[in-house]
Amino acid sequence: MSPDVIDKAERAYRTIGELSRETGLAQHILRYWETRFPQLRPLQRAGNRRYYRPEDVALVRRIAALLDQDGYTIRGVQQALAGKPGAAPTMPDRDTNSAIRRVRASLAAALSEDARA
Template identity: 50%
Template structure:
């Protein structure tokens, strides 16, 4: 039986969000957000006076993506980290060397399947 996904509120049109606001917008407790900052290098809120965190819209969207991978898709922290890195790498144009390596990898996988 599939688990229903949680309907999250729309992200308001603001420049910065406090950790409490992000917690509510993403249905994740503040201590989890602080932990994810250590585990996911892409998640870097701005820190101001008194070491207060201020998240930007892209950070909120990233937190929602991490939450989806971990809670809805069932990824581990390492798996979610890898998935995010692959998504970023997939968006970037591939260099000729990277294309050649990818072709070699595909050929090797085909050879392994034949064995």
């Protein structure tokens, strides 16, 4: 957490701006996730001002971890959160990731050689 973020009680509600600063996620990403994940429903007050409950904050962190750290797709996270039995989350294969990295490296090398020529 950055030093300019005011510490709030763990059980306090957070505005979209506060949650955005805490998680490093852009506000438009949080609003988009509300359209994709029915479990994420912050309270909305006058003027559509969003207030995220502690449960919402935990869910946002879980979604972010599944997408960024575990490599899930949006659809895979939807399935994981829905708890559909037998529905395997859509997660890239580690071999596929390795192959993609090798292709990127060879393309970068080829572009570098072309730039020198």
